[in-house]
Amino acid sequence: MNTLRTLRPLASRFQPCTLPKTIRQFSATSSKSYEYILVSEPKPGVGQVTLNRPKALNALCTPLITELNQALDEFNTSDSVSVILLTGSEKAFAAGADIKEMAPLTFSEAYKTSFIESWSQLTSRVKKPIIAAVSGHALGGGCELAMMADILYCTEQANFGQPEIKLGTVPGAGGSQRLTRAIGKSRAMELILTGKSFSGADAARWGLAARAFSDHAALMEGALKTAETIAGNSRVAVIAAKEVVNKSQDLPLRDGVEYERRVFHSLFGSKDQKVGMQAFAEKKKPEWTHE
Ligand code: DAK
DSSP: HHHHHHTGGGGOOOOOSSSSOOOOOOOOSSSSSESEEEEEEEEEEEEEEEEEEEGGGOOOHHHHHHHHHHHHHHHHHHHEEEHHHHHHOSSEEOOOOOOOHHHTTTTTHHHHHHTHHHHHHHTTOOOHHHHHHHOSEEHHHHHHHHHHSEEEEEEEEEEEEEEGGGSOOOOOOOHHHHHHHHHOOHHHHHHHHHHHHEEEEHHHTTSSSSEESHHHHHHHHHHHHHHHHHTSSSSHHHHHHHHHHTTTSSOOOHHHHHHHHHHHHHHGGGHHHHHHHHHHTTOOOOOOOOO
């Protein structure tokens, strides 16, 4: 039965996403297969997850989030991957959580089943850096997912926003917190209270995105280039760098600086610190062992 399902024609794969399915789509370079995402390793050291639910503009239904969690876990523990690239299509990074899935939910159902609580696992347990490459819509949960990444790249035309107010609710996956920290209270308040969108060019100007590119092709090229650069560094140092930068979001400055110093000291225990500093002294290229 599973074999027959796997052989369904491509067009019939993209069904409404209301129930978890066992049907999986194989990607060319992944050992695993998924229905709502594509997984590949486009460059050495780079793992890519592409949200792939085109008919619903990559709306983030529960099975998609489950698959995304699995793929991120797999890359996080993979020996061949140093950095993760998370993207969608040219038209949509993600148009938010699945409104049709959420519409009939009651408080008690959502509360008792911890509805989409697994969103909070998405990035918090991934030690390797995640680059979000955003083109098209990144609304609601889509904007929140992009903001969970460590580096956010987008196209100038990308359509960001937290429109939940227009659905009679508020951001639920960190939007009110991350957007406010990134662009300031007044701008965030205006956007969240009106539900108005903002462009990728705005996102870059306000510091939410590290860079905005002229089009989708330039975005993907730029994101891959940065991913390759990161993957060329010591994986131990890369993970430590992500950890210390992220601490700046949670700790007061003095505690954050102390935390950074502890991690800095601990890296004298890594082989790669010896490799890196010796290579500098010998004017050679470091050959990382990732130990
Ligand atoms: N959910 C379900 N389906 C969606 C969708 C969504 N968010 N966005 C789009 N679609 C579906 C449309 O229903 C349509 O399906 P069919 O009618 O063809 O079956 C298809 O995608 C194409 O959409 P449109 O026909 O609307 O396309 P347009 O180009 O005209 O418009 C649009 C594109 C992105 C402007 C529009 O689709 C739109 O406004 N979409 C909704 C955007 C939105 O409001 N997003 C926020 C959703 S609330 C939490 C975690 C997360 C969240 C909450 C809690 N916890 C961890 C507790 C997140 C909440 C949200 O994201």
